[in-house]
Amino acid sequence: MCALTPHVTYKLRGFGPMECASEDWLSDLASRNIRTLPPRIDLLRQGDGTGPMHILLDGWAIRYKMLVDGRRQILSILLPGDIFDINGFMAKSMDHSIASLTGVKLAVLDKDVLATARSDYPDVEKLLWCDMHVSAAIQREWSTSLGQRTARERMAQLLCELYTRQTSSHLCEGQACAFHLTQTELAETLGMTPVYVNRTLQDLRREGLIQLENRTLTIHDLPSLEQLALFDPGYLRICESDGGTDLNKERADVL
Amino acid sequence: MCALTPHVTYKLRGFGPMECASEDWLSDLASRNIRTLPPRIDLLRQGDGTGPMHILLDGWAIRYKMLVDGRRQILSILLPGDIFDINGFMAKSMDHSIASLTGVKLAVLDKDVLATARSDYPDVEKLLWCDMHVSAAIQREWSTSLGQRTARERMAQLLCELYTRQTSSHLCEGQACAFHLTQTELAETLGMTPVYVNRTLQDLRREGLIQLENRTLTIHDLPSLEQLALFDPGYLRICESDGGTDLNKERADVL
DNA sequence: CGAAGCATTGACCCTATTCAATTTTGGTGG
DNA sequence: CCACCAAAATTGAATAGGGTCAATGCTTCG
Numbered sequence: 001m002c003a004l005t006p007h008v009t010y011k012l013r014g015f016g017p018m019e020c021a022s023e024d025w026l027s028d029l030a031s032r033n034i035r036t037l038p039p040r041i042d043l044l045r046q047g048d049g050t051g052p053m054h055i056l057l058d059g060w061a062i063r064y065k066m067l068v069d070g071r072r073q074i075l076s077i078l079l080p081g082d083i084f085d086i087n088g089f090m091a092k093s094m095d096h097s098i099a100s101l102t103g104v105k106l107a108v109l110d111k112d113v114l115a116t117a118r119s120d121y122p123d124v125e126k127l128l129w130c131d132m133h134v135s136a137a138i139q140r141e142w143s144t145s146l147g148q149r150t151a152r153e154r155m156a157q158l159l160c161e162l163y164t165r166q167t168s169s170h171l172c173e174g175q176a177c178a179f180h181l182t183q184t185e186l187a188e189t190l191g192m193t194p195v196y197v198n199r200t201l202q203d204l205r206r207e208g209l210i211q212l213e214n215r216t217l218t219i220h221d222l223p224s225l226e227q228l229a230l231f232d233p234g235y236l237r238i239c240e241s242d243g244g245t246d247l248n249k250e251r252a253d254v255l
Numbered sequence: 256m257c258a259l260t261p262h263v264t265y266k267l268r269g270f271g272p273m274e275c276a277s278e279d280w281l282s283d284l285a286s287r288n289i290r291t292l293p294p295r296i297d298l299l300r301q302g303d304g305t306g307p308m309h310i311l312l313d314g315w316a317i318r319y320k321m322l323v324d325g326r327r328q329i330l331s332i333l334l335p336g337d338i339f340d341i342n343g344f345m346a347k348s349m350d351h352s353i354a355s356l357t358g359v360k361l362a363v364l365d366k367d368v369l370a371t372a373r374s375d376y377p378d379v380e381k382l383l384w385c386d387m388h389v390s391a392a393i394q395r396e397w398s399t400s401l402g403q404r405t406a407r408e409r410m411a412q413l414l415c416e417l418y419t420r421q422t423s424s425h426l427c428e429g430q431a432c433a434f435h436l437t438q439t440e441l442a443e444t445l446g447m448t449p450v451y452v453n454r455t456l457q458d459l460r461r462e463g464l465i466q467l468e469n470r471t472l473t474i475h476d477l478p479s480l481e482q483l484a485l486f487d488p489g490y491l492r493i494c495e496s497d498g499g500t501d502l503n504k505e506r507a508d509v510l
Numbered sequence: 511c512g513a514a515g516c517a518t519t520g521a522c523c524c525t526a527t528t529c530a531a532t533t534t535t536g537g538t539g540g
Numbered sequence: 541c542c543a544c545c546a547a548a549a550t551t552g553a554a555t556a557g558g559g560t561c562a563a564t565g566c567t568t569c570g
Contacts, residue, residue: 063395065396065399067399067404067485068485068487071403072403073398073402075395075398090384090388090494091385091388091392092494095392095395095396095489095490096392129345130345130346136391136394137346137350137351139391139395140318140350140394141320142398143320143328143330143394143397143398144320144328146401146402147328147444150526151525182548182549183549183550184547190402191401192526192527194548194549195526195527195529195550195551196525196526196527198549198550230324234302234348234350238348238349239345239346240347405557437516437517438516438517439515439517447558447559448559449516450558450559450560450561453517454518454519
């Protein structure tokens, strides 16, 4: 019945209105096949065939990819309410893996959810699309981070993003939110070494910007952190009515 | 009528069979609104509202994102046959820009192509999905590159990818293919400085692996280059019958 | 033919890595 | 409840990969 926890609903509603009937339908679907899994195991694996759509109801997970020599890049952080593998079955195999960080509660949905949503619950179809677009935008922002930002900036950007995303899902309490990455995992996310992650975090702490302990992140000075990160939350909002920042020069007005 | 150039068709067919009727339909649609545009202008801009679907019929383009202070990251290289903004109108605004590198020929398609394809030309719908999945996989591979590979490895990986993608579309002649990025653009793609791009390229040339001049890339020793790049082309083939490399340890067999 | 953009080179420097050791934390069993 | 162990965090010192700055040569194209 009530498979969708409140923050999952908050997250989805962030993309637009959802009818009660739609929410009930989705909630019912999600409740039919729920998996509870322990921390730090692979949920889906690089090379496997693709599968159904998943909703992460509770806990944190990651998407990652490994090079043949064992180096690992974390590609996304999946938070409660995040959806993955929408329409994944259209591909034949996974190019990456998904793993739990904490214990997780996972709804495994039928592969025809999208088709049913399309015909019967258009508001749900739209929410699924939005989630997919935002995920892609986050991926692009991370690429930009890895390519252009310094280590300090990347760290600040990631903290801003995770805080902002959790705020949108009503997962924060004041300036504090959960934070379930170890320093080694932070390193694999930010393309740096664990040692340097440690030093960077200490700098940010020493400067009074953040606190990070007991799997809790507290942001003491969000404006300064955002400025340091060159953080423009526009990419998290491309599916809301208002867009990002405009920073352009010339234009093909032909189009 | 024959708006789809042969290599565009080759590329799409790479994802699976396409009926003649479907190809005719798509070709006809594409021919209705074709834009020919000069090199190095923005086609779509960060902050703009979203628009219709596009097929790049001819020429090279890039997807890029800028930080507020002007640093630029190139996120994708769009080659002839590449499709972008499938379903883009579901989002409200662009978080990135698209620009031409060479002169380009661009088909601008109606936003309901996907819907029509779904009902009348399912094989086309599948091809569109496949293109989207492969684009996402490429994006993930690039993130992995930026985070984990050294400068040399990143360079080698990019060259392997562009050569392989062009080969799939029958755009190569033997060991040679087109290459329309300046060293500065390579730098913006690989997250390094133009100076170091130059030095890295010279190393690869000196070692007899490649040649790069007159907008032409020649790969003299593909196996060595692939090995240096840790290149596993699986991510380009997730929509074909055969998957990537398996490199796993333990598994949540619960699922 | 001139100018602007692109490629190339050298010298110096700094950000982030490497390696290695130590401390702290968290979880487990006795 | 404490002892123990493994994983995570922290610290220091040395170093390398890649960045910065600045100058020069080479193309391309109007």
